[in-house]
């Protein structure tokens with residue numbers, strides 16, 4: 003249950019807003035950093051999960067790098083103070099302008115997603131008089147066993163370079179004057195809870211690394227992406243992911259030579275748990291077959307349930323827990339039938355004005371908000 007100490011502060015606040023529990027975020031970052039350091043691993047925070055400035059500042063202070071997926075994310079990471087040496091730029095469709103700006107920032111590495119992109123980066127780097135450090139994002143065709151819409155490492159997905167194109171990449175890299183190959187990169191999907199999936203990934207990475215080494219390329223960096231899943235069902239029991247167990251898999255199954263670095267790009271597992279969307283009950287609609295709880299937050303503030311039928315725990319934080327339970331479809335005010343946070347959700351009997359917390363919304367929540375229906379700008383509140 004959401005802490006009463008915290009929720010007491012919300013009564014007079016204008017809703018909806020995102021609440022970020024910064025002490026929990028700091029604890030999560032420190033456990034992750036410590037677990038990674040124990041194996042000598044490096045973590046870049048996937049800032050697409052949440053680029054709220056307060057959060058980025060804490061992530062940077064905890065020593066993480068930044069994994070960016072647009073020129074604007076690269077610029078923001080630099081603005082916040084991430085060292086360019088710790089900034090990587092990924093994405094299947096980087097524009098010429100974005101590439102040139104990132105070159106001018108002297109970022110650590112571009113994660114390259116096609117043979118053509120490799121050629122374009124070479125041309126733009128030549129023009130800018132720079133050398134671009136690149137890693138090839140390879141599609142390993144490993145099933146992440148997660149929601150279909152957030153799977154990225156299957157041959158049918160748009161992401162990464164297919165293995166049959168590796169000889170073409172090797173050819174470009176051999177002749178390109180402005181490219182420097184740092185390593186190979188993989189990211190197979192998000193919200194992965196079956197850790198065996200990462201073992202399968204390690205097997206593929208080992209295989210592909212050898213392919214390059216046999217052809218005389220030095221692979222200094224093995225970037226295995228992100229994707230570590232979290233517990234959306236019991237946010238207070240498992241508020242921090244098992245980073246030690248996760249990194250332990252890679253330590254055990256990834257073959258590393260002396261001097262080879264292992265990089266990760268975690269997003270969700272670092273920031274999901276610290277965020278909740280706080281909303282107020284506008285109306286209780288009683289029906290014969292159904293009761294609706296109409297909130298003042300909707301899919302415009304948190305899109306995941308509408309987009310992926312994603313589960314987020316919903317709590318009425320104005321009422322004592324588990325008293326007089328009633329089933330509700332918890333919906334928002336947006337003119338879309340998919341604007342629903344949960345069906346048949348058991349909650350204490352609720353009334354107009356009650357505060358509702360939609361938990362574990364710190365990743366892919368605020369950043370995916372939209373102004374559809376000309377909604378207000380998103381608001382925030384932090385616990386220090």
Ligand SMILES: Cc1ncc(COP(=O)(O)O)c(C=O)c1O
Nearest residue numbers: 048189192228229267268269270
């Ligand atoms: C290339 C890349 N790296 C890292 C991430 C971060 O993933 P997650 O938030 O699941 O850790 C993503 C998003 O899925 C991604 O596309």
Ligand SMILES: N[C@@H](CCCC[NH3+])C(=O)O
Nearest residue numbers: 050152192193306365366
């Ligand atoms: N936005 C997705 C994750 C996509 C990650 C980016 N590749 C989610 O909310 O779960």
